[in-house]
Amino acid sequence: MRALALPGSALLVTIAIAVVTLGLLTGDLSFIRRSGGSGAGPAKTPTPSNVVVVDPRSQVPGSIVYVKAGNIWAQSGTSARQLTHTGADAMPTWVPDGSLIYYVSSQAKEGRMLYQGSPRGYALTVPSLVRVRADGSTAAEPVLAGLYASGSYSWSYYLRQPAVSPDGSQIAVLSDGPDPTKSDVVLQLIATATGKLTSLNLLETSPLGHQDPAWRPDGAVLAYVRSGRDGNRGASVIWRYDVKTKKASAMTGSGYLQPSWSPDGLFMAATRSDSFGTDIVVLDAANGAELLRVTSDGRSFAPAWSPAGNAIVFLHVEGGVVDLVEVAVQRVGATWAPGEQLALTEAAGLDAGSRPSWFIPAAQLPKPPATAAPTVPPAATTPSPKPTATPKGTR
Secondary structure, X not given: OOEOOOOHHHHHHHHHHHHHHHHHHHOOOOOOOOOOOOOOOOOOOOOOOOOXXXXXXXXXEEEEEEEEOOEEEEEEEOEEEEOOOOOOEEEEEEOOOOOEEEEEEEEEEXXXXXXXXXXXXXXXXXXXXXXXXXXXXXXXXXXEEOXXXXXXXXXXXXXXXXXXXXXXXXXXXXXXXXXXXXXXXXEEEEEOOOOXXXXXXXXXXXXXXXXXXXXXXXXXXXXXXXXXXXXXXXXXXXXXXXXXXXXXXEOOOOOEEEEEEOOOOOEEEEEEEEOOEEEEEEEEOOOOOEEEEOOOOOEEEEEEEOOXXXXXXXXXXXXXXXXXXXXXXXXXXXXXXXXXXXXXXXXXXXXXXXXXEEEOOHHHOOOOOOOOOOOOOOOOOOOOOOOOOOOOOOO
């Protein structure tokens, strides 16, 4: 939440955003607990905030970043290490070459805004988009602060779910900036060179806006979720934005969110929300058809497809505690099949509002299948003289 106290309409909008975000994740805007819902299972006690226990069977290639207690962690191989220590960080994402990690960091500030015609002071939580080198060689560098100022008044605007384009030139974010009095939280782009925020002016259902931006690996398409509601239930739909034509179109029906592209751009992992909770599915990226239900427990969400193409990681909640789970996926022709699930963390208590992000360096990626060498036709030769007689036994 951006503030402890907000004037009039701003309070209603902020509450609406929080309510809808939770509702779209659980699929239930009435907050009536259902069997198999996100809180099912006996209560568990998470490990301390500075501890992540990794399953010794895990062999994570590259590095997966996630968040625990407001701090960013990176898990590689059979170990995890804490990257930040502010307790106010969220939503990390790798740049495509693995050199940087972008994330949102929040800071308490004093604001001032009119309330019933009189200026009042407010305690704000201002988000900033920052980046840090993955090797930890430099301090976090601010890119854009969500601080709004107008004359003697100051307020904040949202910066959420950064997603870096494959060429690194821009970052898709969700924001109501630069003027939160004139915009809902919608899909926008930040130029990495200038930090300028530009709205794509996409259709929305006000005040619900958008969520979950995800670039196709070739950078030609940006997937996102147009948030909606059907009565008291969330009705999220994955849309696609064509970068070249600047046109957007619906990709799925209602109930899908949190898309993650396969490395070849032909498929998507996504969260499917229904009356029983949330599960991980694989979709055909061409038409949005559901090809595989990866989980069926009603408590799994926030998938990230491995850059190697052979696995999906996702968050799973059991007894109120969130852990990271991996499942192998294999495609045979047009058919997908899931392998055995492996919990990569044990009672970690990860932050459910921050999706995992996975990077694997090129040296660790599987080599593309070898193709048969082209057949080289024999060199041309001078035709032999036509025989003057046919040898015996031939015709």
